[in-house]
Amino acid sequence: NTAQVATSPNNDPDSTPGNDIESEDDQNTNTPTVGQTSDLSLAKSAVLTIDADTNTVISVGDTVTFSITISNDGPNDATGVGVGDIIPDGYTTIGSISNGGTLSGGVISWSSLDVIITTPLVLTYTAVITDTGNYTNFAEITASDNVDPDSTPDNTPDADTPVEDDETNYTIPVPELTLVKTGITSGSNVGDIITYTFTVTNTGNVVVSNIVIDDMLTGSISLAVTPSTLAPGEQGLATAEYAISQADINNGEVINSATVMGEDPNGDIVIDVSDNGDETVDDNGDNDPTNDETITDIEQLPNLALTKTGIYVDVNGDDLPNVGDEIQYTFTVENTGNVDITNIVLTDPLTGIVVTGGPIDLAAGEIDMTTFTATYVLTAEDVLLGEVLNQATVTGQDPNGDDVIDLSDDPTDTTDVDLDNDGDAEDETVIEILSDDPITIYTGITPNGDGINDDFRIIGLRNFPNNTLRIYNRWGVQVFExxxxxxxxxxxxxxxxxxxxxxxxxxxxPVGTYYYVLEYVTDTGRTMNKAGFLYINM
Incomplete structure (x- = not known):
């Protein structure tokens, strides 16, 4: 390139304008050196390589492959290209670094790369995602032998906002929902309601839409979440009800999980299995503390109520209490609790009693009035005492294998003493065996004319006119009829x-001991006999 003074109105003492003589100082020639030029740019992406939780979307625990694509828009092939990539905290286990790249201090560096204008150069490496959040990854061209007309390569990559096409940042889209399910029960009886609350949180970094919940226990399929579209960090709610069954009460708890589903911006399904609200504890032992079942406790109230009644049986039909007469007992066992009770047996400590029946099982609220019976034979002591009293015991097992015990109650006794504070009484059953004999015989007379005990009186015999009285002396001779x-x-x-x-x-x-025999016919036509000693005194 040559330049000279072409004209001048003044006189130049050592040059003549426009004479094209290079040796004069009004003319100069310069030949510049032109360097190689390459317009370089970066782009970055990531794909799912190992789907650890098999949910088909990038999430915590998965392995991804990052790709850095370097393009050269020319006009010359580029040499000596360097690239730096800053690894954020959310990624670990960096590996498979291509093209001789090295990792140091959280930065992957590539150097001495060639980028031709016809084929982009792709650099790759793998990383494991260890936490949710917006972890942005920065990459930049750090060196080039060629001039880039619209960018200046930095000698180190930084995490500023990219303003030139030789640097870029990239945030992996991590669609993630977290579902927490909690339950509150209204009671512990069949038909009482558990109200479940579902809290859905968008713990990812992209919008998730069309969010619904499936809960097989409550029969809720595609239960709507409000709102059904959640931006990162937002929450949605839903509720459902479940009626408690007897099986639930027997178990003492209701255990189940729900599933939330939504769509990420690409239309891929985002799924999460519910947790009970404490995502730091692995309650179910599957090494995943984020999917523990929701457990709603149901209060178990096992209880039995036993009643015992007895009927006196006059075995010999003499209408009098005698040794050998019987008491026949019947028992009513009721499951007054809210759980099923099994292997129910009945014991009675009364000496000589014979108990039959059992064992039985009773569902909650069920009553048995026929299985257990008992027979007791009167002894001389019973006749002397005029009553038989005792208590039986019933024992069964609740669903946890614990004993459920109750002492019998006499339903005809209004005392109603609750010995074990279980809400039902435990009064002893008392069977009176006193004679109901309508005849009373006074066994002594003093026929001395004083008006006291002068006659042999038999109280009540007037009601039985069909009778005969005979009196004998001690030798068996009849003296009166x-x-x-x-x-x-x-x-x-x-x-x-x-x-x-x-x-x-x-x-x-004469004064002495005599013997009487009384025979009479009752109103029912039954002939009755009484005999005993009669004393005559003066």
């Missing part, structure tokens, strides 16, 4: 014989 005794107009025994010829009639009998 009368039909219709105690009936109007019939002579009472006053210690005077009306017997056979061996004893003079109308004679006073």
């Amino acid at each position: 009368e039909d219709g005794y105690e009936q109007p107009g019939v002579e009472l025994f006053k210690g005077i014989s009306n017997g056979r010829v061996t004893i003079s009639q109308n004679n006073k009998l």
Whole structure:
């Protein structure tokens, strides 16, 4: 390139303008050196390489492959190209670095790269995602032998906002939803309601839409979440109800999980299995603390109520309590708790009692009135005491294998003492065996005319006019006989014989012990007999 002074109105003492003589100082020639030029640019992307949780989208625990594409828009091929890539904290286990790149201090560096104008150069490496969040990855061309007309390569990459086409940043799109399910129960009986609350949080870094929840326990399929589209960090809510069953009460808890589903901007499905709200504890032991089942406890109230009743049986039919008569007991067992009770047996400590029946199982609320019976034979002591009293015990097992025990109650006893504070009474069953004999015989007379005990009286016999009374002395000789005794107009025994010829009639009998035999017919036509000693004194 040559330049000279072409004209001048003044006189130049050592040059002539426009004479094209290079040796004169009004003319100069310069030949510049032109360097190689390459317009370089960067682009970055990532793809899922190992889908650790098999959810088909990039998420925590997955391995991704980063690609840095260097393009050269010419006009010359580029040499001596260097690239730096800053690794953010959310990525670990960096590996498979291509093209001789090295990792140092959180930066991957490539050097001495050639980038031709016809084929972009792609650099790759792998990384494992260790946490959710917006972890932006920065890359920049750090060196080039050629001139870049619109960018200046830095000698180190930085994390500023890219303003030139030789640098770029990239944030992996991580669509992620987190579902927490909690339950509150209204009670512990069949039909009581558990109200579940579902809290959905967008813990990823992209918008997720069309969010619904599936919960097989509550029968909720595609349960709508409000709102159904969540930006990163936003939350949505839903509720569902479940009616408690007897099986749930027997288990003492309701355990289940739900699933939330949505769509990321690419239309891919985003899924999460619910957790119980504490994502730091692995309750179910699957090494994943974020998917523990929601457990709603149900209070178990095992309880049995036993009643015992007895019927006196006059075995010999004499209408009198005797040794050998029986008491036949029946038992009613009711499951008054809210859980099923199994292997129910009945024991009775009364000596000599024979218990039959069982074991049985009773569902909550079920009553058994026929399985257990018992028979007891009266002893002389029972007859003397005039009553038999005792208590039976029923024992079963609740669903946890714990014993459920109750003492029997006499339903006819209104005392209602609750010995074990279980809400039902435990009164002993008392069977009275006192005689209901309508006849009362006074066994002594003093026929001395003082008006006191002068006659042999039999109270109640007037109600049985069809009767015969006989009195014998100690040798078995009959000294008195009368039909219709105690009936109007019939002579009472006053210690005077009306017997056979061996004893003079109308004679006073001597003081001593005699023996009477009474026979009478009841209203039902049954013939009854009573006998005993009679004492005559003066």
